[in-house]
Amino acid sequence: xxxxxxxxxxxxxxxxxxxxxxxxxxxxxxxxxxxxxxxxxxxxxxxxxxxxxxxxx
Amino acid sequence: xxxxxxxxxxxxxxxxxxxxxxxxxxxxxxxxxxxxxxxxxxxxxxxxxxxxxxxxxxxxxxxxxxxxxxxxxxxxxxxxxxxxxxxxxxxxxxxxxxxxxxxxxxxxxxxxxxxxxxxxxxxxxxxxxxxxxxxxxxxxxxxxxxxxxxxxxxxxxxxxxxxxxxxxxxxxxxxxxxxxxxxxxxxxxxxxxxxxxxxxxxxxxxxxxxxxxxxxxxxxxxxxxxxxxxxxxxxxxxxxxxxxxxxxxxxxxxxxxxxxxxxxxxxxxxxxxxxxxxxxxxxxxxxxxxxxxxxxxxxxxxxxxxxxxxxxxxxxxxxxxxxxxxxxxxxxxxxxxxxxxxxxxxxxxxxxxxxxxxxxxxxxxxxxxxxxxxxxxxxxxxxxxxxxxxxxxxxxxxxxxxxxxxxxxxxxxxxxxxxxxxxxxxxxxxxxxxxxxxxxxxxxxxxxxxxxxxxxxxxxxxxxxxxxxxxxxxxxxxxxxxxxxxxxxxxxxxxxxxxxxxxxxxxxxxxxxxxxxxxxxxxxxxxxxxxxxxxxxxxxxxxxxxxxxxxxxxxxxxxxxxxxxxxxxxxxxxxxxxxxxxxxxxxxxxxxxxxx
Numbered sequence: 001x002x003x004x005x006x007x008x009x010x011x012x013x014x015x016x017x018x019x020x021x022x023x024x025x026x027x028x029x030x031x032x033x034x035x036x037x038x039x040x041x042x043x044x045x046x047x048x049x050x051x052x053x054x055x056x057x
Numbered sequence: 058x059x060x061x062x063x064x065x066x067x068x069x070x071x072x073x074x075x076x077x078x079x080x081x082x083x084x085x086x087x088x089x090x091x092x093x094x095x096x097x098x099x100x101x102x103x104x105x106x107x108x109x110x111x112x113x114x115x116x117x118x119x120x121x122x123x124x125x126x127x128x129x130x131x132x133x134x135x136x137x138x139x140x141x142x143x144x145x146x147x148x149x150x151x152x153x154x155x156x157x158x159x160x161x162x163x164x165x166x167x168x169x170x171x172x173x174x175x176x177x178x179x180x181x182x183x184x185x186x187x188x189x190x191x192x193x194x195x196x197x198x199x200x201x202x203x204x205x206x207x208x209x210x211x212x213x214x215x216x217x218x219x220x221x222x223x224x225x226x227x228x229x230x231x232x233x234x235x236x237x238x239x240x241x242x243x244x245x246x247x248x249x250x251x252x253x254x255x256x257x258x259x260x261x262x263x264x265x266x267x268x269x270x271x272x273x274x275x276x277x278x279x280x281x282x283x284x285x286x287x288x289x290x291x292x293x294x295x296x297x298x299x300x301x302x303x304x305x306x307x308x309x310x311x312x313x314x315x316x317x318x319x320x321x322x323x324x325x326x327x328x329x330x331x332x333x334x335x336x337x338x339x340x341x342x343x344x345x346x347x348x349x350x351x352x353x354x355x356x357x358x359x360x361x362x363x364x365x366x367x368x369x370x371x372x373x374x375x376x377x378x379x380x381x382x383x384x385x386x387x388x389x390x391x392x393x394x395x396x397x398x399x400x401x402x403x404x405x406x407x408x409x410x411x412x413x414x415x416x417x418x419x420x421x422x423x424x425x426x427x428x429x430x431x432x433x434x435x436x437x438x439x440x441x442x443x444x445x446x447x448x449x450x451x452x453x454x455x456x457x458x459x460x461x462x463x464x465x466x467x468x469x470x471x472x473x474x475x476x477x478x479x480x481x482x483x484x485x486x487x488x489x490x491x492x493x494x495x496x497x498x499x500x501x502x503x504x505x506x507x508x509x510x511x512x513x514x515x516x517x518x519x520x521x522x523x524x525x526x527x528x529x530x531x532x533x534x535x536x537x538x539x540x541x542x543x544x545x546x547x548x549x550x551x552x553x554x555x556x557x558x559x560x561x562x563x564x565x566x567x568x569x570x571x572x573x574x575x576x577x578x579x580x581x582x583x584x585x586x587x588x589x590x591x592x593x594x595x596x597x598x599x600x601x602x603x604x605x606x607x608x609x610x611x612x613x614x615x616x617x618x619x620x621x622x623x624x625x626x627x628x629x630x631x632x633x634x635x636x637x638x639x640x641x642x643x644x645x646x647x648x649x650x651x652x653x
Contacts (some may be wrong), residue, residue, distance in 0.1 A: 001164060001165065001166055001167070001569075001627075001628075001629075002166065002167050002168070002169055002566075003166055003167075003168055003169070003520055003523060005166075005627075006164055006166040006572060006574075008627075009162060009164060009574060009627035010162065010164075010574045010575065012625060012627065013162050013574055013575035013577060013625070013626070013627075013630075014575050016575075016577060016590050016592075016616075016618065016625060017590070017591060017592055019618045020589060020590075020616065020617045020618045023617055023618050023619055024617060
């Protein structure tokens with residue numbers, strides 16, 4: 001491979017852990033948003049749900 | 058009670074002297090050595106022979122293997138790898154085996170420069186080689202190289218001298234023999250890159266053309282002469298060449314004067330076809346070269362030179378187009394470059410030159426160039442775009458592939474060349490040897506032309522800092538060289554041992570060199586399958602006391618990044634598994650690596 005391809009490959013491996021962490025975080029955020037929407041549709045106040053999830057209460 | 062470590066120290070008393078021994082070196086203890094023991098605050102000593110267990114041994118790993126279970130399809134994605142590590146000595150106490158698995162991206166990387174803006178081929182240097190011992194006079198005839206550092210020349214009419222090295226050292230001349238052959242008037246010699254040598258003359262008893270073959274650089278010979286006695290008189294093949302793929306053609310003059318004669322072999326010179334003639338009375342062949350499936354024979358006809366060309370391995374021959382006016386005189390020498398440029402000299406000041414035609418191929422179109430010497434005898438390719446044209450009293454060099462008259466530069470020479478023969482060993486360094494005659498000593502002497510260099514000016518500095526001295530370089534299949542100097546200011550690189558033609562607009566690509574990439578450890582889930590990767594080894598590690606250790610590593614379909622393992626791990630990434638077996642006495646490590 002040429003140098004550009006090597007740098008691309010090296011970057012892929014060097015960023016693996018960070019990308020995995022970010023992916024897990026994004027997935028968790030998506031699930032959180034879905035949970036907030038679900039609970040909000042079940043007679044819970046959205047602001048109360050968000051306070052609990054964020055640990056404000 | 059805590060466990061011991063291999064480097065823990067035992068206090069030992071032997072013969073009244075105290076010293077310490079690491080636990081991993083307990084095998085050096087003698088049974089009567091006293092060891093200090095503390096129990097419930099009371100100290101006492103025991104003899105080493107009374108230690109429980111009757112002895113202690115370190116583990117020894119005998120073999121460790123790692124196999125790709127399915128070499129087809131994906132490299133890592135959903136693939137399994139079988140790991141087995143066997144201990145010939147499990148250790149006492151039984152060893153614990155810590156298993157580590159990781160991927161590592163040591164990748165082969167080629168560097169590429171910006172475009173070449175100009176090419177300068179330096180003049181080759183010149184030295185004089187040794188003269189072989191033995192029977193000879195000034196009459197050196199054919200000379201050839203196998204382009205792998207082996208050489209051969211014909212001296213007198215019946216002697217051969219073997220050369221080795223680059224430039225060659227010539228051995229004592231001797232007369233080659235073969236069963237059934239009466240060697241007479243040898244002239245032609247050629248070697249192939251595969252190590253086959255062919256010499257030709259005629260048989261002194263029968264008068265029939267003689268061809269002999271050797272595959273041990275001239276130590277032994279076999280008579281492989283063509284069967285035909287068709288032509289009256291003596292037919293001798295003075296010029297021979299091979300395409301280095303087992304095909305050979307030898308050309309000379311038919312004994313009955315009916316014109317150039319030829320014979321060919323398609324089994325690497327083991328058997329030769331009946332002799333055939335072009336049927337052009339009075340013409341004499343004076344050399345043959347081949348490139349890209351075209352075979353080109355230089356022929357002298359009445360007053361002028363012409364070239365025959367065949368692209369069907371001598372089934373049919375066609376006279377090549379020739380320039381107007383044609384050079385006059387006897388063909389003295391013909392040479393061919395790595396990139397198929399052919400130059401033929403005709404004893405005068407002009408040469409014929411043919412570059413590979415885009416559709417016609419090698420030797421299709423010819424032109425005339427003034428080659429800078431008054432009496433041209435030997436023409437030789439010297440690597441890159443360098444050529445040597447050796448004349449009777451002068452030598453001319455070309456640094457532009459002989460393309461223009463102005464590109465030839467002449468200087469005087471110390472010795473005269475008499476034969477139209479020169480051998481180039483460009484594959485192994487570009488040395489050219491031209492036999493000449495030392496009139497003072499009355500001996501043959503050898504003009505050795507060392508390889509020149511090619512300087513490539515570049516349009517920018519792209520990747521130039523990554524290119525190292527000694528790297529081999531190429532611009533594809535057409536040219537190679539070894540980096541001998543780098544100038545980051547110009548910017549430019551200089552190549553030694555150049556072959557082929559370097560041209561502007563192309564780039565220089567180095568050979569691939571291994572560059573270490575990241576190491577990522579495999580993370581296992583509760584099923585023992587690989588679930589992710591980590592820059593640090595798993596803590597706690599996966600351990601077992603089994604012997605042998607037998608594990609199937611399974612990569613997932615998708616990593617937690619959302620990418621497949623094959624997307625995350627570039628081609629060339631290795632998979633490594635290691636067994637670290639240890640107990641209180643010692644450690645043994647076995648590892649194996651595969652590249653899916």
